[in-house]
Amino acid sequence: MPGQRSITEAEKLVQARLGGVPVQHDQMAMVANIYRAASAVRQHFENSVLRGSDLTWTAFVVLWVIWIWGESETRHVAEEAGISKGTLTGVSRTLQSRGLISRAGHPSDGRLVLLSLTEEGEALMRRLFPEFNAEEAFVAAPLSAEECRSTADALRRVVVQVETHGEERRRSLLAGAEPAPRRSGRRPKA
Amino acid sequence: MPGQRSITEAEKLVQARLGGVPVQHDQMAMVANIYRAASAVRQHFENSVLRGSDLTWTAFVVLWVIWIWGESETRHVAEEAGISKGTLTGVSRTLQSRGLISRAGHPSDGRLVLLSLTEEGEALMRRLFPEFNAEEAFVAAPLSAEECRSTADALRRVVVQVETHGEERRRSLLAGAEPAPRRSGRRPKA
DNA sequence: CCGCTACAATTTGGCCCCGAACGATCAATT
DNA sequence: AATTGATCGTTCGGGGCCAAATTGTAGCGG
Numbered sequence A, B: 001m002p003g004q005r006s007i008t009e010a011e012k013l014v015q016a017r018l019g020g021v022p023v024q025h026d027q028m029a030m031v032a033n034i035y036r037a038a039s040a041v042r043q044h045f046e047n048s049v050l051r052g053s054d055l056t057w058t059a060f061v062v063l064w065v066i067w068i069w070g071e072s073e074t075r076h077v078a079e080e081a082g083i084s085k086g087t088l089t090g091v092s093r094t095l096q097s098r099g100l101i102s103r104a105g106h107p108s109d110g111r112l113v114l115l116s117l118t119e120e121g122e123a124l125m126r127r128l129f130p131e132f133n134a135e136e137a138f139v140a141a142p143l144s145a146e147e148c149r150s151t152a153d154a155l156r157r158v159v160v161q162v163e164t165h166g167e168e169r170r171r172s173l174l175a176g177a178e179p180a181p182r183r184s185g186r187r188p189k190a
Numbered sequence C: 001c002c003g004c005t006a007c008a009a010t011t012t013g014g015c016c017c018c019g020a021a022c023g024a025t026c027a028a029t030t
Numbered sequence D: 001a002a003t004t005g006a007t008c009g010t011t012c013g014g015g016g017c018c019a020a021a022t023t024g025t026a027g028c029g030g
Helices: A002-018 A025-047 A057-069 A074-081 A085-097 A119-139 A145-174 B002-018 B025-047 B057-069 B074-081 B085-097 B119-139 B145-174
Strands: A101-105 A113-117 B101-105 B113-117
Touching: A002 A025, A002 B057, A002 B119, A025 A057, A025 A119, A025 B025, A025 B119, A025 B145, A057 A074, A057 A085, A057 A101, A057 A113, A057 A119, A057 B002, A074 A085, A074 A113, A085 A101, A113 A119, A119 B002, A119 B025, A119 B145, A145 B025, A145 B119, A145 B145, B002 B025, B025 B057, B025 B119, B057 B074, B057 B085, B057 B101, B057 B113, B057 B119, B074 B085, B074 B113, B085 B101, B113 B119
Parallel strands: none
Antiparallel strands: A101 A113, B101 B113
8 A cells, every 4th residue: 555655755755856835735635535545446346346247437327327317318417427428428338238228319309318227227226236335335434424424525515616616717727828739539620 | 516416315316216225325425426526626637737738637647656756667656656557558658759758677677667757757747746736725725724634534544445455355245256257358368 | 507487567458538520400590 | 491509419539447468587496
């Protein structure tokens, strides 16, 4: 677990590299740990409960969303699952090919596509979710229920911060300059 | 921000789908929020500070590790950065092609490869890190310094839990059964 | 010196991931 | 009926990501 041990130690090294420029330690440590925890948890889930059904974390989340909310339009599923529409297209194709979900056109709006679980997908979720939840309890075992709640609450506030003020923040950082293209991704036609 | 609003609401729906099987609410909410916060934060960083230098989160973390620890063996960089060795090979190739890092063979052990920042990479990190840290402060703005510390500490304990007991847990879940292959990835030769 | 085992980084295969471009559809005009 | 503008899901390009297979070096015992 060298990554963890080094976090606090790293801060001294950062100071050395920056030569006196002040660093926001606590915020830096929290962000680093958010990402590290997310990776560790995802990895554990994929290699324990999900491996047996050969699902990725993302595929499971998509199934979960449809399971909870019932037949849904793809854009809503993508937003709930926290992935882009383009990604969902690929994931749902995979899940459909395995017979876990089905797609149907919207009766009155030809642009929409509705996703729903097949009987097989439904049965899988009924079987899988309790195992998944048991693993959630496992990774959270060192924390009391109260600590889980306050941690969840703190993280929720971070998400709210980014989702409500993030775009405005990004605009003000650019300060009028054009948004700078990505190197990856489809090229503009011009 | 429908995703957040729905978390607590979703728990009632889960109960309905499971018909009385008990659910660990607090642990479930925490895990969901860890992942959601990590995605939101990563996305915000890539679209703000990192976009201008066309770096992904992962590429930045790799640069950061080398910056802090100095010239390092690839396996150590991969572990610190929280990615697999195979992923690092690709990322470091990209960074090298952009002139930000350089690679050198180990003087006495021909198997090892050492990564270090070029002068250009060094300059980039000196310029970029303060911007990065300012964004860490931005996303953490709704939380007090004390809340950042306790949240970071809780997440650290989750990581420790997974890293110390995860493998044992996965083994006991399988209970002797063979580990079940992945659908994706290279096929066993047999 | 010759296997042999251990361990390093790389390659490979299949998926995930984003966001720009695209084609189809809809709704509101005219 | 034709035009226009918004919005849907899909396609596409360039990466990221893991773990098994592969390739190559190290260092041992014989």
